[in-house]
Amino acid sequence: MKIGVENKGASPMYVAGVMIPGGETRHFDEAELPPELRPGAQPADELPPPDPLGEILQRSVRDILAGLDALSDDDIDALIDREEATKQPRKTLLAGLAEAQLLRAAARMDPASQGEGGEGEGGDTGTGEPGAEEGAAGKGADNPGGEGA
Numbered sequence: 001m002k003i004g005v006e007n008k009g010a011s012p013m014y015v016a017g018v019m020i021p022g023g024e025t026r027h028f029d030e031a032e033l034p035p036e037l038r039p040g041a042q043p044a045d046e047l048p049p050p051d052p053l054g055e056i057l058q059r060s061v062r063d064i065l066a067g068l069d070a071l072s073d074d075d076i077d078a079l080i081d082r083e084e085a086t087k088q089p090r091k092t093l094l095a096g097l098a099e100a101q102l103l104r105a106a107a108r109m110d111p112a113s114q115g116e117g118g119e120g121e122g123g124d125t126g127t128g129e130p131g132a133e134e135g136a137a138g139k140g141a142d143n144p145g146g147e148g149a
Contacts, residue, residue: 003028004026076097
């Protein structure tokens, strides 16, 4: 049984080694067609949605690590799980993902520790002494214009 394949686009398409110019139709035996063009195949709008994490894992380690800012913590966890499940997990990728998790966890912890009085340590003077911090703050309050550097 011959099945017609129409190219609805403007560019040529290739089916079973045959070029179909834009706007034309070619007929093929069912056995020659790829599964997505055979009768009873799911239409393109009913295909499962693309897997964004799977697409990310196909990239190089450098590209994946460069784009981590756009991913959620759950996405990073899923990337680690999926990379570990491969035949040959990329150790540099796993290390980079783990480092990203640690950095994000540390960033979440910093505001909480500063809210508990952690602001007196460190600071602009670099001495780490609470007395030096309070003295510098007093000078700033008495002299809002600053002391000229």
